[in-house]
Amino acid sequence: MKHAELVDSIADALRPRGEGDVDVAALRAGTMARVRSARRRRIAVAAAGVVAAVAVTVTVEPQLTAGRAPETGAPPNVSANRSSPRAAALPAANVPGAAQRPDTVGTDRAVLHFDVDLASFGGTGALWETEPGRERVSVWTGSGTRDATTDQTAKVVISQTLDRAQFGGMTTRTLPPNSPAPVTVTVAGRPGKIQAYPGGWEAAKVAWVLWWQPADGVWAEVTMDADDAGTVVAAAATGIHLDRSQRCAVPIRVGAVPAGTEWENCMTVMAPAGADGRSWQAGSLEFRGPRGDTLILAYGDIRDWDADGDKYVPNRIVRGRPAMWFPSGPGHQLAVPDTGGRNLFVSMHGENVTEQDAVALAEGATFSDDLVDLDTWPKRPVG
Numbered sequence: 600m601k602h603a604e605l606v607d608s609i610a611d612a613l614r615p616r617g618e619g620d621v622d623v624a625a626l627r628a629g630t631m632a633r634v635r636s637a638r639r640r641r642i643a644v645a646a647a648g649v650v651a652a653v654a655v656t657v658t659v660e661p662q663l664t665a666g667r668a669p670e671t672g673a674p675p676n677v678s679a680n681r682s683s684p685r686a687a688a689l690p691a692a693n694v695p696g697a698a699q700r701p702d703t704v705g706t707d708r709a710v711l712h713f714d715v716d717l718a719s720f721g722g723t724g725a726l727w728e729t730e731p732g733r734e735r736v737s738v739w740t741g742s743g744t745r746d747a748t749t750d751q752t753a754k755v756v757i758s759q760t761l762d763r764a765q766f767g768g769m770t771t772r773t774l775p776p777n778s779p780a781p782v783t784v785t786v787a788g789r790p791g792k793i794q795a796y797p798g799g800w801e802a803a804k805v806a807w808v809l810w811w812q813p814a815d816g817v818w819a820e821v822t823m824d825a826d827d828a829g830t831v832v833a834a835a836a837t838g839i840h841l842d843r844s845q846r847c848a849v850p851i852r853v854g855a856v857p858a859g860t861e862w863e864n865c866m867t868v869m870a871p872a873g874a875d876g877r878s879w880q881a882g883s884l885e886f887r888g889p890r891g892d893t894l895i896l897a898y899g900d901i902r903d904w905d906a907d908g909d910k911y912v913p914n915r916i917v918r919g920r921p922a923m924w925f926p927s928g929p930g931h932q933l934a935v936p937d938t939g940g941r942n943l944f945v946s947m948h949g950e951n952v953t954e955q956d957a958v959a960l961a962e963g964a965t966f967s968d969d970l971v972d973l974d975t976w977p978k979r980p981v982g
Contacts, residue, residue, distance in 0.1 A: 685717050686724045686869035687878035689845040690973050697757055698841035701816030704759050705732040708865045709979045711845050713757050719838025720753035720823065724870040729847050730863060733758035733766070751800060753823040755839060761810065764818040769796050769808045782828060786811050787836040793828045800824060807831040814841050849882030850898070850967035852977045857894055857960055859951065860886035862981045868899070876971045884980060886960075892949025893930075896960050901942050903927070906934040917961050918943075924954060933957045 689711070697704050697712040704712050708729045715736055717723060722738035735756040758764035765771065774796070781792040791811025799806020799822070809821045809831050819839065823831045847865035856862055864885035872878040881899025904910070906923050911934070913921035922935045930948030937943060943964075945957040969975045 684723065684871035686871060687973070688714075689727065689848050689867070689869070690976075692844040692846045694844050696840070696842045696844045697817045698814040701759060701814060704757055704817060705730070705734055705763070708862050708981070709847055711736075711847055712841070713755075714840045714843040714845055715755055716838045716840070719834045720755075722752050724868070726866065726868045727847060728864060728866045730865075732760070732763040750824075753821060753834070755835075756820045757813075757841070758818050759816060761818045764820045765810065768820060769799060769806060769822055770794070770810070770820070772796070784809070784811075784828065784832050786813065786832055789813060791832075793831060795828070809835055811835075813839060817841060846973075846978065847980070848879070848973045848976050849884065849980050850879070850970055850976050851882065851884060851896065851980050852965045852967075853884060853896065853960070853981045854963060854965075856981060857886050857952075857956055860888045860892070860894060863887040863893075865980065879970060879973065888949065888951055890949065890951055892951045893947065894952055894956060894960055895944075895946045896964060897944045897946070898937075898966065899941055901944060903932065903934060903944065906932070911936075915958070917958055922961075924957075931957070933961055935961060 692710045692712075694700075694710060694712075695703070696714075700712070703710075711727055711729060711734050713734065715725070715738065717725060717738055720738045721740055723740045725739070726737040728735050733756055735754065737751060738753045738755070739751045754768075756764045756768070778797075779795050781794040784791050784793050786809070789811055791809055793807055793809040796806045796808060798804070804824045805826075807821075807823055807825055807828055807830075809823075809828075811819060813819050813835075819835070821831060821835045821839075823834065825831050825834075847867055849865065849867050862884065864883070866885075867882040868880040869878050870880045879899070881897065881901050883895055883897035885893060885895045887893050905925055905927060911923055913923055915922040915924050915933070917933065917935050920935060922933060924931060924933050927946060928948070930946060931954065932947075933945040933954075935943040935945075943961060943966075945961045947954070947957045967976050
């Protein structure tokens with residue numbers, strides 16, 4: 600997977616839910632379905648020493664600062680990656696993990712009730728998400744530079760139910776005739792099943808899907824590229840930690856949920872730290888109304904080809920700076936460029952949300968100055 604494909608699939612996280620089918624080959628597989636015809640936004644996941652690539656042409660403005668109105672087999676063979684820099688850890692949430700409180704999984708958008716060891720899954724970076732009923736992480740490896748190859752290596756989902764853990768995943772696919780049947784395995788002493796999906800994420804590779812109950816009241820599904828089932832079982836047995844909890848940390852604060860909506864999703868992207876020590880790359884908060892209307896506020900190393908370079912034509916003033924309001928897929932987006940290669944986007948879709956709602960969300964949010972120290976960010980980004 601080339602970097603452009605990786606950032607496309609991350610960018611789909613910022614699209615509204617509910618349009619089109621779910622692409623399990625993308626990092627954003629799940630209930631936030633992507634609008635395939637609108638795959639234009641890029642999140643540049645910056646590597647160490649690499650400046651995030653954003654080509655929006657604007658006059659340099661002050662930063663968006665707070666207070667402005669504005670048991671089997673060997674482990675994965677990833678020796679080539681083990682010495683590579685890895686993404687920083689998210690801050691601890693200081694609440695019980697899924698093993699201690701399975702009833703809390705998927706109930707709090709601000710908290711992930713598990714953690715993973717990136718090395719166990721051959722990864723250097725991660726995209727973390729929370730949404731109703733489940734929590735997940737997509738693990739990837741590579742430098743993150745625009746010209747490099749960046750591979751998704753695994754996806755881990757936990758939920759209180761098996762159906763929710765598997766929703767939108769490969770197990771919902773119709774397999775070709777004569778495909779191998781699921782095989783019973785044991786994962787850290789607990790029974791599970793694993794199935795091979797030839798050409799899962801990439802045509803030349805086999806993706807394995809493993810599902811089991813790692814603790815009473817918790818289901819997990821691991822999707823992973825690997826040479827054999829034993830590699831996946833070993834990674835799952837050693838690399839998933841349900842005794843930990845961590846915050847879905849973003850340097851954003853939205854004081855109140857937009858009227859008529861609920862906080863639906865939190866996403867944060869972590870990459871190997873750059874020269875400035877910054878590991879966090881981008882994040883988003885999604886709000887959804889009862890009829891499927893969505894507002895998504897995203898901030899970080901993000902760009903959209905429809906508002907990039909010469910296509911960026913300011914037609915609004917938001918947070919005291921030039922901004923662009925433009926059609927995007929079935930809805931609209933508001934683009935507010937920031938300094939340091941970062942941008943603020945608010946996307947909206949639905950008959951019951953308006954440009955005024957998008958502008959109010961952008962104007963009302965506050966942003967942390969320190970993008971390196973995650974412990975300085977709001978404990979809860981919403982409310």
